[in-house]
Amino acid sequence: MKDDKVIFLFRLLKFALPILIILGVINFLLPTFPNNLKYKKQLILNEPNIIFLGSSHTYFGVNTDMIEGAANLAYASQSLDFDAFIIEDNQQSLNQCKYIFIEVSYHSLPYLLKNSKGGIEISQYRHFWNYNEPTGAGVLKDHIVLFSYGIKNAVKIFVKNLLLRKSLLNTGETGWTPRKGKKDLVETGKIDSKGHNKLYLKDEKKGYEVLDFNIRNIEKIISICKKKQITAILFSTPLTKYYLEHLDEKYFNKYLKVCKTIASQNEISFFDLSNTAMINLEEEHFQDSDHLTPQGAKIFTQYLIDNIIDK
């Protein structure tokens, strides 16, 4: 007679087998699906002349299709540590590069992707850009896609790609992606700016730990630029008055001071482009209080070409 324990284990395995097979298939197929970050890795390997780094402000706001040889390597929620990682880890692809634009918006300085709900993006940087978290994410998370994405996200992506045939790759040829839809500028101005103020408040309590870390990240990019004889440029993106009016003055001044100090100490330029008036941007050119519409991106990119790149 068979032992009850063996029967129990055998039945349990039989029960778990369909689940394990499904998860195994998802784990195997997931990295094969195209996505934006995987595509952007290819962009830098093509050795662009001009690189744009930054968050969603640049990702949606700088139409690199208008600039020859440019690559938009910014991404939604991308923080400065990832900007630094991209440049540091791909130095061999910077031989043709002449300019690197580093977006330093108000929210960028006290912000880290790992402190937000960016788990899936971090996983994608890990799997497609060979990003290793300085803190270590754990053996299982590092090597098993399913765990690093989170099973829920993994299943969602799997269903979207394979069953609904909706690709996760929606970025344009040069990395720029048009921002769709329209949100209430007043409402988003209030919510977004308050959220960004909170980042400073939180970081202030920790003695500006994140802000200092991000200053080091910016300086890391600048030093690579110097080594490679690339012109590094700090810039901020346009913002609506609805966003600006809710910003905490103390923190905004601190932000401006940090940017100007980095620029002067490293002898590079900082362009504060948050003022829409000088760029001729109207409210209709904003998708929400701090992101440009495709038309807004066109105007803003033209401004960058005319006033910075061509000069």
Added chain:
Amino acid sequence: MLFNSLEYLIFLPTVFILYWFVFNNNLKWQNVLLVIVSYVFYGWWDYRFLSLIVFSSIVDYTIGRSLESTKQEGKRKGLLILSLIVNLGLLGFFKYYNFFVESFINAFSTLGIHLEASTLNIILPVGISFYTFQTLSYTIDVYRKKLEPTKDIVSFFAFVSFFPQLVAGPIERATNLLPQFTRNREFDIVKAKDGLRQILWGLFKKVLVADNCALYVNEVFANYETLPASTLVMGVVLFAFQIYGDFSGYSDIAIGTGRLFGFSLMRNFAYPYFSRDIGEFWRRWHISLSTWFRDYLYIPLGGSRVTTKYKLLRNVMIIFLVSGFWHGANWTFVVWGAINAIYFIPLLLRGKNRSNLNTVAEGSLLPSFSEFFNILLTFTLVCFAWIFFRASSITEAFSYIGHLMSGWKGLVTIPKLSIAFIFVGILIVCDWIQRDKLHPLELNNVPFIGRMLIYYTLIGLILFFKPDEVIDFIYFQF
């Protein structure tokens, strides 16, 4: 280590295989294994806390042995008091020291006397309230000669640290759990299968009900000043289900895990939200704590067999206040206990505190109108008390209630919806249908295909609707 973590998913099968396949024929080695893995489980939070549990185990083991060899009543009492001082002293220091210091400073400052005293930067060891009470039950029962003190130190250490119920209960009596360590345990496939079902149901309650409710509740309590009253009501209702899902879910996982290893742990929850009065609620909610206080505090105080009504009320008040205070070093918990006492006392005085001992609507599909009304009324009272349990201070609790009362701008303010409502609905329906069973996944009458469908659906839901944020078990902080 959290029950709903990847680590535990690896830990549990590994321990199971070692326990039944490697050390199966040797009780002593099985117990040694349980001690080691329990310490690994506990040390996963912070290995420094292990010293406390080891110290507590050594003290109570030694006192237990001394109680056996000491015949003089005075000395025996002294040993008991020593155990109480050590265990409650540790609990008091780690859990209540800062609270008492701050309360004294505040009390004196209201009298115009400003004291200078510093609080300590103390981390509360996970589950200290649970294992302290468990070890105390051993010493008290040995003192009362209800239990033979064990000579087997490994069994005793395993009893104190048994990982399934170490950090959040059920708080076991030594009379129930300790003997299970000293006799051979046979693998029972029926119990093991049912244990797995109970674990699955516990995960459903924790991951889908409690954690999804937590997202909503946290937002409501953080912004209650700006939200409409209807949303505040939903915030409290969902908190009631959050705490139920969280704590009873943990108990289900603990009991189910125990069954996998051949142990029988006591029931901790018996569908409390279907209670028809507050007395019934307290017989169905956190049973292991209520009965602990009944056996080791209420009855020694005289219980309900006292000569005057004053003493009866005093005993009830003490039991509820201490129970509240056990939950945390904050006046909010004391008030929560007091409110429950106020609910309970009228029932007791009218002799109706034990009038609902059977299963509600036994044999019927739906409750009668009066049963339904009583359930709703009891639930409303319980929810009101939960406001104090959830609020970070008494002021916040009153402020929340104030906004809840005044924030009705007509009845058209629709509360924000959340996926949590769906899972709460599923929980209520399943609990109701299976209310005469130990847990809702006791599905012996359901055909095999139906059972499999239910299990796979639950697993799928857990994997897919698990919130991204990791949310700790609420009761770990107690």
